[in-house]
Amino acid sequence: MSQATELLSIVAEDIKHVEEKMRSGISDQYTDLQSVVDYLVGAGGKRLRPALTLMAANFYPVDKEKSYALAASVELLHTATLVHDDLIDNSLFRRGMPTLNVSWTPGATILTGDFLFARSAQLTAQTNNVRIVNTFSETLMIIVGGELNQLFNDGHGNVPSEEQYHHRIYAKTASLFAAGAETGGVLCNAPETEVRALRDYGYYLGMAFQVIDDILDFKGDEDHIGKPVANDLRQGIATLPVMLFNKKEPNHPTILKAVRREKVSDEEILAVVDKIRGSGCVEASMEEARRFAQQAQAALENLPDNPYRQSMHGIADYTVTRDI
Amino acid sequence: MSQATELLSIVAEDIKHVEEKMRSGISDQYTDLQSVVDYLVGAGGKRLRPALTLMAANFYPVDKEKSYALAASVELLHTATLVHDDLIDNSLFRRGMPTLNVSWTPGATILTGDFLFARSAQLTAQTNNVRIVNTFSETLMIIVGGELNQLFNDGHGNVPSEEQYHHRIYAKTASLFAAGAETGGVLCNAPETEVRALRDYGYYLGMAFQVIDDILDFKGDEDHIGKPVANDLRQGIATLPVMLFNKKEPNHPTILKAVRREKVSDEEILAVVDKIRGSGCVEASMEEARRFAQQAQAALENLPDNPYRQSMHGIADYTVTRDI
8 A cells, every 4th residue: 555545545435435426417418428527537646635625524523425525526626627727738648648638629628627617616516505615616716817827927037936936836736725625624614713724734735735746847757747857847837946946046048048938949958957956956945845744734733633634644744755 | 779778777787786796806916817807798798697687686675796796697607608619619709899719829718718617606606595506506517518418419410309409509598597587586585486487487588599599590690790691500500490491301411411510512501591591490480489488478477577577578579579
């Protein structure tokens, strides 16, 4: 049993119900849509987001069916954004499996994403809790707003400030981690201070998670199958290792060209990646991820100790050591 | 004052608040997103959907702010689906103005639609009513499911049955009309029989509206600026006039080619359009639209008589006479 599987084992049975909910709710007449949803659900990853949501929802006695609906809505919201992102970025693989847009028309891919958004909203409504619905619609606005902001700022041509970077990875990742953990607490009627602690945990864990993801982009890790090393930088997106390197050695011509969305050769990218790797900036980024993970663990102190809290503590450790 | 303006005048002041809500809720930092939302709101049509929602919401004393949020969520949901549809169909104009996809990348267009879905969900949640949220998420599933069904059935190659056609125009149009009128009634705490009557009204009005839209496609009406006559048939979609014609004269080679998504020349289309126009099938389709409008008016009988009901009665008449 891998470390991740062990940490998530406390909700492993629940996750089966969640996946069932993710596949359900499609009218019998739509057999093609059913098979594509089955494919997307089958291609899922570790289910970290719904697992955290379930853990948060189990701090107090909870309506199990509602907790499955909530966790499924989190993962379907995530899946819907990935379906649209892969189309927009023309990505060919996701977790080692071909993306929808490879074999499908853009139209069918757009509509499948839309369908998943709708189904996610419907599952959220099944919690019968307007606060939860509100949190999710706001989160989706933050996620999409962040992506639009990135598109609109195409070619503005600067390495982002720390604040801009934090906002970007909050929108991209931490916002949904935070929403999942928070709404789990809301669903089981946790006291408000604990709901806040759960949200903080999700936020900091999500920040750590995304920093690690950005670091992995510099490792050419197999998690990023189908993507070349420094894929973000090739697309003009400067992440933490680049930002830290830019402080040490400002105005490196390759980085400037990249963030200005000018053409950069493979050789130039590989050369600057080597320089960044040798600069200690990847390690310094790891330090930042570890700090976020520690802040996530600190937030847990405000929650009653139980096996769920212990798993969440372990997940924070795992997040900053995974695959590295 | 046009007939439409007069019929909608009873909610004209409210609609201004609705448009304000449609434009609001965007973070100050997203100036580009704000201008595109302003453009989309400014390019709006007669606001029939939010107007009906407001009328339904005013049968009993209602929280005005919530009624604006509800009506805005209806119109933004509609707008979001149009943004994605225009991209999928490569449409260049909508209501005489260039579509978003003409000047924008597909990515920005997809994300703008997603943002509008999220904002619509947020406004729905502002009603603080889970039943309303649920109705809208289900309606979005029906709308998108209908579009996907149409895409998947590409090339199945049959003229649809009446049942298939009814399901298609329900998904495309009547479902949102029905949802808007129903949730208006829910918001003002109308008795359940009246909520049902409002839903029925919306449903039948939406059915009439879409049949007329399909008829206008045969008129080369200026409402369809930028679209050639029989645009649906050119795309392989057989609507009511074609279906009725197909009963009279089965297996017309141009119609068969069109629904099989085979290449059809402009001459062939114009020739079959002439035949359909001369066959009485457009008039027979008008009869069907009028029957739907009468059913909408019959549903109103189950509601208390008031100026809103009178307007709704007039709108049903107007719908089947507009621009014809």
